[in-house]
Amino acid sequence: MFKDKVVLITGSTQGIGKRTAWLLAQQGAIIIINSRSSEKVEKTVAEFTDYGFHVMGISGDVSDYNFCVELRNQIILRYGKIDILICNAAMAVEGTIAESSANAIAQATRINVHGSIYPAIALMDDLTATKGSVLFMSSIAGIVGLPGFAMYSCTKKAILAVAESMKNEVVDRGVFIGVCLPDFTENEDSKQIISTNGELKTIAKRSGIKTVSLDRTALCIIKQLNTKRFLYFTSWRGRFLYYLNRFFPAFLLFVLKMNRKRFMKLGGKPQ
Numbered sequence: 375m376f377k378d379k380v381v382l383i384t385g386s387t388q389g390i391g392k393r394t395a396w397l398l399a400q401q402g403a404i405i406i407i408n409s410r411s412s413e414k415v416e417k418t419v420a421e422f423t424d425y426g427f428h429v430m431g432i433s434g435d436v437s438d439y440n441f442c443v444e445l446r447n448q449i450i451l452r453y454g455k456i457d458i459l460i461c462n463a464a465m466a467v468e469g470t471i472a473e474s475s476a477n478a479i480a481q482a483t484r485i486n487v488h489g490s491i492y493p494a495i496a497l498m499d500d501l502t503a504t505k506g507s508v509l510f511m512s513s514i515a516g517i518v519g520l521p522g523f524a525m526y527s528c529t530k531k532a533i534l535a536v537a538e539s540m541k542n543e544v545v546d547r548g549v550f551i552g553v554c555l556p557d558f559t560e561n562e563d564s565k566q567i568i569s570t571n572g573e574l575k576t577i578a579k580r581s582g583i584k585t586v587s588l589d590r591t592a593l594c595i596i597k598q599l600n601t602k603r604f605l606y607f608t609s610w611r612g613r614f615l616y617y618l619n620r621f622f623p624a625f626l627l628f629v630l631k632m633n634r635k636r637f638m639k640l641g642g643k644p645q
């Protein structure tokens with residue numbers, strides 16, 4: 375299914391993006407590794423190459439449209455096509471909305487929203503040529519605004535809306551659009567988040583909530599690409615939350631209100 379497919383995964387030097395890249399490379403895909411840090415890209419490319427995987431590294435910021443055009447040009451120059459784009463690069467955001475600075479709000483929007491849309495539009499004609507796939511990464515926080523996760527929820531809901539529009543806009547081009555909504559997933563020690571003042575900071579491994587493994591999340595992404603389902607959840611909790619929000623939205627908001635302190639502790643600014 376993935377043999378010799380050219381796959382770009384944005385933000386693939388760690389976490390979900392890297393694990394998905396690894397599993398797809400094992401199935402014979404040609405992987406384009408990307409993230410802002412050229413050091414991390416080089417290190418990841420070396421790791422993959424050591425295993426005999428076919429990879430190319432292109433470092434740069436996907437929230438910069440000009441870089442996305444450059445990214446597209448380099449892929450087409452080298453491989454002549456692109457089959458799958460996984461818009462994975464994004465960052466968690468710390469704090470309640472009242473604690474967030476204008477800078478943090480702008481950063482979150484730029485990285486999580488612009489950074490998902492720009493690669494998709496830069497590559498859309500090439501994806502049309504291969505009748506390829508675009509997979510956006512939303513989150514269970516994109517189903518409903520979670521207390522303590524306001525800006526993250528805002529950006530992840532925006533991704534869902536963009537994908538819903540795009541799905542029908544490109545249907546005649548034969549391009550598959552999907553949105554994955556992962557549950558809280560185990561994070562790497564190197565995970566960074568946007569802090570309330572807009573600067574990036576490294577966070578510790580998550581505690582206080584059950585997380586889904588990176589392997590399970592990556593396998594769900596691959597299953598979604600195989601089955602071409604528009605929405606995909608990585609846990610029963612995500613699916614349950616989605617249907618609860620759809621059929622009983624007032625009840626869900628009540629449940630979140632009752633659990634607000636727990637959520638705000640989880641996503642909020644450490645005191």
Ligand SMILES: NC(=O)c1ccc[n+]([C@@H]2O[C@H](COP(=O)([O-])OP(=O)(O)OC[C@H]3O[C@@H](n4cnc5c(N)ncnc54)[C@H](OP(=O)(O)O)[C@@H]3O)[C@@H](O)[C@H]2O)c1
Pocket residue numbers: 384385386387388389390391408409410411414434435436437461462463464465466485489511512513514555556557558559560561562565566
């Ligand atoms: N982990 C979770 O619990 C969870 C749950 C639901 C949804 N998700 C979504 O799943 C995706 C991956 O999450 P994760 O936890 O695996 O992320 P992560 O560990 O924080 O890794 C993010 C990756 O994206 C890169 N990146 C960030 N901004 C970038 C930019 N502007 N341009 C290019 N690369 C950029 C980072 O590398 P550099 O710093 O070198 O750029 C890194 O490789 C995200 O969309 C996230 O919102 C995650």
